[in-house]
Amino acid sequence: MSDRAVATRRPPCGWRTAVLLGALAFVVRWLASGGLAGLRSERVYDDGVYYAAAASLLHGVVPYRDVLLLHPPGIVLALSPFALLGSWAGDAVGYESARIAFMLVGALNTVLVTRLARRWGARAGVVGGVLYAFCAVAAISEGTTLLEPLGALSLLGGVLLLVRSAEAGAAPWVARRVAPLGAVVLGLGLVVKIWDVVPVLVVLAWQGWRHGWRRGLRLALVAGGTAALVVLPFALAAPGPMFRYVVLDQLDRARWSLTATDRLAAILGVETIPGTVMTGGDRILLAALLGVTLAAALAAWRARRGRVWVVLAVVQLAVLLESPSYLDHYGMYAAPALVLVLAAGSSTLPVRRGLRWTSAVAAAACALVVVTTAPDLTPDVLPFPAAAVRAQLPPTGCTTADSPGGLALADTLTPDLERGCRVPVDPTGFTYDRGPRLPDGTRVPRLDNPVWQEYGIEYLTSGSAALLLRPVGDGFDPATCAALTAGTRVVVVGDVHVLRTGEAPAPGPSTDACLPAPRRR
Numbered sequence: 001m002s003d004r005a006v007a008t009r010r011p012p013c014g015w016r017t018a019v020l021l022g023a024l025a026f027v028v029r030w031l032a033s034g035g036l037a038g039l040r041s042e043r044v045y046d047d048g049v050y051y052a053a054a055a056s057l058l059h060g061v062v063p064y065r066d067v068l069l070l071h072p073p074g075i076v077l078a079l080s081p082f083a084l085l086g087s088w089a090g091d092a093v094g095y096e097s098a099r100i101a102f103m104l105v106g107a108l109n110t111v112l113v114t115r116l117a118r119r120w121g122a123r124a125g126v127v128g129g130v131l132y133a134f135c136a137v138a139a140i141s142e143g144t145t146l147l148e149p150l151g152a153l154s155l156l157g158g159v160l161l162l163v164r165s166a167e168a169g170a171a172p173w174v175a176r177r178v179a180p181l182g183a184v185v186l187g188l189g190l191v192v193k194i195w196d197v198v199p200v201l202v203v204l205a206w207q208g209w210r211h212g213w214r215r216g217l218r219l220a221l222v223a224g225g226t227a228a229l230v231v232l233p234f235a236l237a238a239p240g241p242m243f244r245y246v247v248l249d250q251l252d253r254a255r256w257s258l259t260a261t262d263r264l265a266a267i268l269g270v271e272t273i274p275g276t277v278m279t280g281g282d283r284i285l286l287a288a289l290l291g292v293t294l295a296a297a298l299a300a301w302r303a304r305r306g307r308v309w310v311v312l313a314v315v316q317l318a319v320l321l322e323s324p325s326y327l328d329h330y331g332m333y334a335a336p337a338l339v340l341v342l343a344a345g346s347s348t349l350p351v352r353r354g355l356r357w358t359s360a361v362a363a364a365a366c367a368l369v370v371v372t373t374a375p376d377l378t379p380d381v382l383p384f385p386a387a388a389v390r391a392q393l394p395p396t397g398c399t400t401a402d403s404p405g406g407l408a409l410a411d412t413l414t415p416d417l418e419r420g421c422r423v424p425v426d427p428t429g430f431t432y433d434r435g436p437r438l439p440d441g442t443r444v445p446r447l448d449n450p451v452w453q454e455y456g457i458e459y460l461t462s463g464s465a466a467l468l469l470r471p472v473g474d475g476f477d478p479a480t481c482a483a484l485t486a487g488t489r490v491v492v493v494g495d496v497h498v499l500r501t502g503e504a505p506a507p508g509p510s511t512d513a514c515l516p517a518p519r520r521r
Contacts, residue, residue, distance in 0.1 A: 014115070014118050014122075014125065015115075017114065017122075017125065017126065017129070018110075018111045018114035018115055018118070018125070018129060019111060021110050021111070021114050021126075021129035021130065021132075021133050022107035022108065022110045022111040022114075022129075022133075023107065024110075024130075024133045025106050025107045025109075025110035025129075025132065025133035025142075026103050026104065026106065026107040028133055028134060028139050029103040029106045029107075029139050029142050029143045030103060030143075032139040032140065032143055033099070033103070033139075033143030033144060033381075034381030035381075036383075037381045037382060037383045038143070038381040039096050039099055039100070040092070040096060040383040040384055040386070040409065041381050041382060041383050041384055041409075042384050042403060042405045042406055042409060042469050042495075043144065043381060044144055044146070044329075044405070045403050045405065045428070045470060045473065046146060046147075047099070047144045047145040047146055047405060048095075048403055048404040048405020048406070048407075048408060049069075049404055049405075049425055049426045049429070050071075050075045050076065050079055050145055050146075050147075051079055051082070051083060051086075051094070051095050051098060051145060051404070051405065051408055052404035052405075052407065052408065052413060052423060052425040052426075053067070053069055053075075053076045053079075053425040053426075054075075054076045054077075054078075054079035054080045054082070054083035055083040055086060055087070055091070055094075055408070055413055055414060055417060056417060056423055056425055057076055057080060057083075058080060058083050058084060058087060059414075059417040059418065061417070061423070062234065062237050062238070063076055063234060063242075063425070064234055064235075064237065064238040064241045064242035064245060064246075065234075065237045065238035065241065067423075067424055067425050067426075068241075068245055068424065068425070068426055068429050068430060068433060069245060069246075069425060069426060069429070070245050070246065070249055070250060070426065070429050070432060070433075071147060071192070071193055071194075071246060072190070072191045072192060072193065072194065072230075072231060072246055073191060073230065073231065073234050074150065074188065074189075074191035074192040074230060075145070075147055075150065075192055077191075077230065078150060079098055079145060082094045082095070082097050082098035082101065085097055086408070086413070086414060087414045090411045090414075091407070091408040091409070091410075091411045091412070091413045091414050092386060092408060092409050092410075092411050094408070095405070095408040095409060098145045099143070099144045099145060101145075102142055102143070102144060102145050102146070102149050103142060103143060105142060105149045105150070105153055106138060106139070106141075106142030106143075106149060108153065109132065109138070109142070109149065109152050109153055109156055109336065110129055110132045110133050111129075112153075112156035112157060112160055113128045113129060113132040113156060113336060113339055113340060113343075114126075114128055114129035114132075115160060116128070116156065116159065116160055116163070116340060117129070117339075117340055117343035117344070117347075119163070120305050120306065120343065120344055120347035121347045123346060123347060124343040124344060124346055124347035125343070127342065127343045127346045128339055128340055128342070128343030131339045131342055131343065132335070132336070132339045135269065135335050135339060136269030137266070137267060137269060137328070137329065137331035137332050137335055138152075138332055138335045140328055140329050140332070141329040141332035142332070146329050146332075147192050147193045148193070148329055148330070148332035148333055149332065150189070150192045151189050151192050151193055151195070151196045151333065152332065152333075152335065152336050153189075154185055154186060154188050154189030154192065154196065155186070155189055155196070155199050155200075155203070155312075155336060156336055157182075157185045158182045158183070158185035158186035158189070158200075158203065159182070159186075159203060159308070160182075161178050161179070161181050161182030161185060162178075162179060162182040162183075162203070162207060162219075164178055164182075165178040165179035165182065166179070166210075166211060179215070179219065180218075180219070180222050182219070183204075183218075183219040183220075183222035183223045183226070184222060184223070184226045186200050186203060186204070186219075186223045187200075187222065187223035187224065187225070187226030187227045188226060188227070188230070190223065190224075190226075190227035191227050191230040191231055194246060194247065194250060195319055195323075195333060198315055198316065198319055199312050199315070199316060199337075200223060202308070202311055202312055202315055203308065203312075204216055204219055204220045204223065206308045206311070207219055244433070245433065249432045249433050250432075251324075252432070252441075252442060252443065253324035253325050253432060253442070253443075254324060254325075254438070254440075254442035254443060254445075255324040255325075255442075256324065256325050256326055258274055258326050260321050261278075261286070262274055262326075263320060263321055263326055263331075264286065264290065264321075265278060265282065265286050266326070266328060266330075266331050267317070267320060267331035267334060267335075267338075268286060268289045268290070268293075268331075268338075270282050270285055270286045270289065273328060274326055274327070274328055292342070293313075293338060293341065293342065295345065296341050296342045296344065296345025296346065297310045297313065297341050297345065298345075299344075299345040299348040299349075300341055300344035300345045300347075300348065302348075303344075303347075303348045305344040305347060305348065306340055306341060306343070306344030309337045309340040309341050309344065310341055310344075312334075312337040313334060313337040313338050313341050316333055316334035316337055317334050317338075319333065319334075320333060320334055324442075382494065382495065384406070384409040384410070384494075384496075385493050385494035385495075385496065386409055386410050386411065388493045388494065389406075389410045389467065389493050389494075389496055389498060390410055390411065390412070392465070392491050392493060392498040392500065393410075393412065393464075393465050393498070394464045394465055394500065396464065397463055397464025397465070398416055398419065398421035398422065398462070398463035398464060399412045399416055399421075399463055399464070399465050399466070399467065400422075400459055400460050400461075400462060400463040400465070400466045400467070401427075401466065401467040401468075401469065402427055402428070402456075402460065402466075402467070402468050402469060402470055402471075402474050403427075403467075403469040403470050404423065404425055404426075404427075405469075406467045406469045406496065407423070407467070410467065421463065422459070422462065422463075424459065427456070427459065428446070428452075428473065428474060428475075430451075430452060430455055431443060431446045431449055431452045431475070434449075434451045434452070434455070435449035435450070435451040435452055436449070436450070436451075445475065446474070446475025446476075447475045447476075447477055449475075452475070453476065453477055453479070453480045456474065456476055456480055456484075457480055457483045457484060460484055460499070461483075461484065461488075461499075461501055463501065464500075464501055464502065465498060465499060465500050465501060466484070466498075466499040466501065467496055467497070467498060467499075468484075468496070468497040468499065468514075469495065469496055469497075471497070471514045474514070476514050478514075480514075481514035484499060484514075485499065485505075487502075487504065487505070488500065488501055488502070488503065488505065489503040489504060489505050490505070
């Protein structure tokens with residue numbers, strides 16, 4: 001590829017350094033997710049969706065055919081072993097084990113970044129590894145079972161294998177076997193999130209330009225064939241719904257009001273919550289980070305180091321800036337490319353002869369910068385009150401929930417599936433597929449979507465009990481809130497509202513299930 005490696009002998013400690021940085025990354029992700037409390041908390045909606053889809057698949061409920069799922073099936077297959085563990089040892093065990101596994105994916109991604117950057121020298125390897133280990137958006141995303149960590153793993157692993165196969169002096173069998181393996185790894189990224197089509201196309205085009213279009217075409221066929229093997233069984237089971245959910249509904253999302261500045265601040269870690277009002281200091285820091293990144297990209301391009309990562313950073317940032325919606329973990333999509341651009345740029349800085357602590361100084365400087373932008377390593381995270389919630393559930397019947405992660409943490413997901421209960425793996429995903437449209441053609445907001453309001457009432461009152469964990473995110477209007485609690489006993493357990501359908505309300509003031517529960521201290 002275009003990455004020009006520095007012509008120096010690589011010390012045998014290269015792998016040792018990479019592994020140490022990977023271990024550091026795991027600790028950062030563990031702390032940033034809230035430690036043991038975060039492991040047992042309901043912090044993110046999406047990770048529960050993917051785990052519930054995996055558990056449902058094990059019980060014969062096929063995504064797209066039987067339930068709505070807005071993403072390709074790769075994440076479902078990746079979580080299936082943990083869902084299987086959950087069916088034996090309890091859903092909470094499987095769910096929490098999956099979260100730990102994704103922290104390990106973050107550690108592996110750090111190792112891969114370090115090894116890729118190591119081609120430009122020891123300093124670049126350390127800079128890349130430290131930056132990625134402390135990267136705010138990577139720590140957020142790799143702390144639980146989201147799509148972006150798997151996409152990064154596919155991209156980094158695939159490129160590393162392709163680079164290895166094209167190195168000067170590599171044995172012929174390496175090029176013959178390792179390059180197709182790299183294409184397979186890239187192809188697996190295509191079945192995780194449709195955004196991953198963009199970086200895969202860039203890498204394949206770069207391979208064709210550098211090593212001949214015949215090689216590029218072969219690799220493209222291998223990557224496409226790998227993706228097809230994963231997707232086809234699901235597509236054949238429900239071709240129309242799958243295309244509508246995964247492609248059309250994603251492209252049809254209404255554009256959020258976040259500005260380009262808001263998104264860049266979230267991507268670079270200046271603000272971990274997109275849309276937060278930035279102070280003057282935040283804006284200065286953002287401008288400085290953008291300036292450093294641009295300078296690193298120009299230096300790397302001129303030195304012909306990591307040019308493919310410069311291109312990837314540009315196109316992935318363009319995707320993030322132009323995407324209709326933006327959540328705090330989306331910036332992970334461009335994190336590997338941005339970090340490797342900075343590492344490549346750092347390798348071009350002149351170093352005085354005899355300066356023995358160059359790498360250590362560079363690492364300390366990187367750590368100082370990223371720690372100032374990293375998320376709070378001791379976040380206010382409360383564990384899900386699983387035992388107390390289960391104590392409020394009837395011994396028989398089905399439990400519904402506005403967030404499937406709550407069913408997993410309460411250990412009611414697998415029992416519900418075994419009883420044949422209805423488990424829509426992505427309840428609020430319904431709003432991206434059904435409902436009236438605005439004049440610009442996009443769906444109306446949830447609060448104004450009558451189809452969603454009716455669906456929410458119908459589903460959440462269909463069982464013997466319901467768990468409400470995200471009342472604000474649900475977007476229920478006052479009439480829906482009243483319908484959910486009419487003639488129903490509402491018990492507040494920590495941050496969870498338990499609706500015991502069919503039981504008379506408790507004496508005293510009524511509880512509004514659409515208001516956030518009081519925080520436990």
